[in-house]
Amino acid sequence: MMKLLQWRYSLLWLLVTLWLSIASAQAEITCSASMNTNTVNISNTITPFNADNASITGTLTYSCTNNEPSNRYASVCLGVGNNDNSTSLNPRYMTGPNDAKLAFTMTLPNGALWGNSRDAIYQPPPFLIPPDTTVTDSVVIKFSLLAGFGNTLATQGVYSSDFSGNHTTLAYQSNVESTPFGCETGSYQQSQFPFKVQATVVNDCKINTTSDILLGSRPASATNFTGSNNKAIDMTCTNDAPYNIGLAPSNGDINGQGVMTDTQSKTYKLPYQLLSNPAGTIWGNNGNTYDTLTNGVIGRGSGNPQTHTVYVTVPNADVKPASYSDTVTINVNY
Missing domain, CATH: 2.60.40.1090 (Fimbrial-type adhesion domain)
Structure with missing residues (x-):
């Protein structure tokens, strides 16, 4: 007598849930900077009588955020180049009607000319940033018209110098130690802080x-x-x-x-x-x-x-x- 063996089977459905967490990549610190106003207006009433000495101050503010769960020390460098392909810091020039010029300078609190070379860049001491914290500081820049460069001969009109694009540089990097380090060495990141310098000559x-x-x-x-x-x-x-x-x-x-x-x-x-x-x-x-x-x-x-x-x-x-x-x-x- 023969027996028929019948195998019963069923498909086993295996449900597998895959979890994938993707975190956005970000630097250890991120920094930004800006002038207190996008246009630093030396004066709206420049005449032959103040064209050699009118001045105003602007506040350059910079902030750094620590994106890490531990303390970081930040080093920042703030520099400004020339927008006329020259290397002169004394004077710089604003351009007005018919390519007329007004000579001016930008100086740091210690009286040094502000530029983008090693001896002219502004670099405060490295500072501590606690985890998930933003630290903000500032520096006062003086903008002055200069005697001896023909400013008294300027004609009526608006004069300006535009420091946008790569004419400004904020370079920054971080370290777990407080040992000073410079933005010109090692690995650093950059951003810009565009602004304009302006003065208006009036008839007087x-x-x-x-x-x-x-x-x-x-x-x-x-x-x-x-x-x-x-x-x-x-x-x-x-x-x-x-x-x-x-x-x-x-x-x-x-x-x-x-x-x-x-x-x-x-x-x-x-x-x-x-x-x-x-x-x-x-x-x-x-x-x-x-x-x-x-x-x-x-x-x-x-x-x-x-x-x-x-x-x-x-x-x-x-x-x-x-x-x-x-x-x-x-x-x-x-």
Whole structure:
């Protein structure tokens, strides 16, 4: 008798769950830096009178974060290069209208020029960062316009120097020990902190000095005599700034017809006329703006001192013998 053996079988389903944890790769520390403002504005009112010495400070802040579960010491170096392919740190240049220049420097708190070479880079001492902690510090940078490089000749407009891209460098690295180390050696990481330096030149005029016009001693019978002073007005205006000068006698006459008074009794009067040239052109003050003053003397600034000659004519000196004088007000419109 034969028996039929029948094997029963079933498939065993094995469920296997695979767990995979992928952590994002990150450096032991990460650092960043930024100027307190993206644009360091030295001044909005640069004129020939402050173009050689205007300055401002900016705060460069840097932060480092420890991404490790243990203490790390960080070393950072902050440098700034040139954006005009030059190596000069003194001066650097801002560029304005028609490629005009303003010379300036950037200096560290110890007075050293700030740059990107070993002796000009800013490197604070290494500092401790506890685990999962961010440490922040800062350094004050001084931005100064420089004398001796023609800044007083700058024309009106906005001048700027852009330190973006690879023109700035924050280099940093970390160590488990506090032993000092430099960013120029070993393995380090880099980032940038772009900023711009800016200054605005405006049209301005200033009277430097004035000189009296001395008519001398004249006989009472004198008529139509003239005196002058070729340095009566010494003034400086922004380069290429148009200006118009008006002269107003103390009596306020808009056509320059003044009256001198005797200096003792203040009783006797001696009329006179202000002129802009020997030919007899009246020099008055019939307007209070550049456009409305039509009997003044016009000119254009150069950034350097300029002098103007004032002429005075006296029609008739038939008055009581005495010393006579008057005060003339100079109005400069620009």
